[in-house]
Amino acid sequence: MSGITIQEAAQQTGLTTHTLRYYEQIGLLPAIERAPNGHRRYKKTDLGWADYVLCLKAVGMPLEDIKRYVKLQTENDAATLPERVQLLEKHRAAIRQQIVDLQANLDMIENKIARYRRAIE
Numbered sequence: 001m002s003g004i005t006i007q008e009a010a011q012q013t014g015l016t017t018h019t020l021r022y023y024e025q026i027g028l029l030p031a032i033e034r035a036p037n038g039h040r041r042y043k044k045t046d047l048g049w050a051d052y053v054l055c056l057k058a059v060g061m062p063l064e065d066i067k068r069y070v071k072l073q074t075e076n077d078a079a080t081l082p083e084r085v086q087l088l089e090k091h092r093a094a095i096r097q098q099i100v101d102l103q104a105n106l107d108m109i110e111n112k113i114a115r116y117r118r119a120i121e
Contacts, residue, residue: 003033003041013050020050027067028053030074060098061091 010017020040023029029049032040049070056066069087072080 003035003043003046006040006042009040009042009047009050012047013054015050015054023050023053026063027070028063030070056091059091059095065091 004012006017006020009015009020013020015023020029020042024032024040029046032042032046035041053066053070056069057063061069065087069084072084072087
């Protein structure tokens with residue numbers, strides 16, 4: 001059986017072995033194939049999943065939505081495409097709103113810095 005060990009997968013993803021096991025257990029990662037001795041063997045696609053989950057977490061997607069997305073994606077059924085798109089579009093809208101909010105906060109800070117610089121001069 002090909003693939004890499006959980007330790008190698010942890011090294012490549014930046015996650016701990018505990019986190020990789022946990023993500024699989026709670027459904028954030030699809031089931032990982034096992035070697036005859038029962039040890040997990042990670043393939044390139046598994047590492048891709050880990051990276052994608054990290055991306056979704058980094059942009060604040062709720063864990064329940066990530067789990068749902070992973071479940072729908074692993075079903076690999078065209079009938080699930082509309083729900084997958086809906087999940088991603090919903091989160092895209094949330095990210096766009098966060099960007100607007102962050103920009104407003106940044107503008108406020110920029111204005112304050114400009115006022116302080118004028119006062120210093």
